[in-house]
Amino acid sequence: GAGVSQSPSNKVTEKGKDVELRCDPISGHTALYWYRQSLGQGLEFLIYFQGNSAPDKSGLPSDRFSAERTGGSVSTLTIQRTQQEDSAVYLCATNYDRVIPEAFFGQGTRLTVV
Amino acid sequence: AQTVTQSQPEMSVQEAETVTLSCTYDTSESNYYLFWYKQPPSRQMILVIRQEAYKQQNATENRFSVNFQKAAKSFSLKISDSQLGDTAMYFCAFLNSGGSNYKLTFGKGTLLTVNP
Numbered sequence: 001g002a003g004v005s006q007s008p009s010n011k012v013t014e015k016g017k018d019v020e021l022r023c024d025p026i027s028g029h030t031a032l033y034w035y036r037q038s039l040g041q042g043l044e045f046l047i048y049f050q051g052n053s054a055p056d057k058s059g060l061p062s063d064r065f066s067a068e069r070t071g072g073s074v075s076t077l078t079i080q081r082t083q084q085e086d087s088a089v090y091l092c093a094t095n096y097d098r099v100i101p102e103a104f105f106g107q108g109t110r111l112t113v114v
Numbered sequence: 115a116q117t118v119t120q121s122q123p124e125m126s127v128q129e130a131e132t133v134t135l136s137c138t139y140d141t142s143e144s145n146y147y148l149f150w151y152k153q154p155p156s157r158q159m160i161l162v163i164r165q166e167a168y169k170q171q172n173a174t175e176n177r178f179s180v181n182f183q184k185a186a187k188s189f190s191l192k193i194s195d196s197q198l199g200d201t202a203m204y205f206c207a208f209l210n211s212g213g214s215n216y217k218l219t220f221g222k223g224t225l226l227t228v229n230p
Contacts (some may be wrong), residue, residue, distance in 0.1 A: 031205060033217075040225075103149075
């Protein structure tokens with residue numbers, strides 16, 4: 001696609017429910033990142049996929065968080081048993097390895113846990 | 115591990131004036147990229163400028179320029195002739211260009227307000 005696409009744009013869920021956030025990267029981009037941004041705060045790294053390598057999961061805050069990247073393309077971030085502190089904007093970014101190092105971002109998913 | 119520090123949580127500037135945002139980083143790598151990203155209220159992250167560490171010349175993009183001091187590990191952003199549309203959160207970011215530690219690391223951001 002022309003840009004990084006994230007869906008849904010906004011998600012309101014009840015505490016304890018599971019949610020799935022989706023990221024469609026720019027075609028051909030090999031690297032994909034997920035970040036979390038709390039209101040007015042910086043970017044918290046969650047997970048990084050690079051080609052067929054094992055993902056860097058070092059930023060996932062708990063075992064309720066997991067992510068997949070299917071066929072090196074679409075990625076899904078899953079949060080199980082959501083808590084109110086999970087409320088944030090979740091941003092996806094992709095780049096073309098070191099060839100084009102700058103990352104391109106989606107518009108994010110604003111998750112609200114009530 | 116690389117760290118990126120933005121020491122100014124908030125700044126303000128009058129329209130048409132010049133403002134400089136600070137960024138320092140810590141790394142043991144010699145080859146890397148540095149970026150400034152802008153995040154307006156729309157939430158969309160936009161690349162402002164990019165600098166390769168091996169280049170001594172400071173990058174410029176229209177009204178935006180950087181002061182890259184490799185030895186001091188400093189990478190400040192200068193915005194000239196500030197415009198109301200420059201109001202945004204600005205993030206400094208680091209990316210290693212070699213080895214296996216290839217993770218885009220961001221600072222905590224500086225909220226810039228341009229006043230009319």
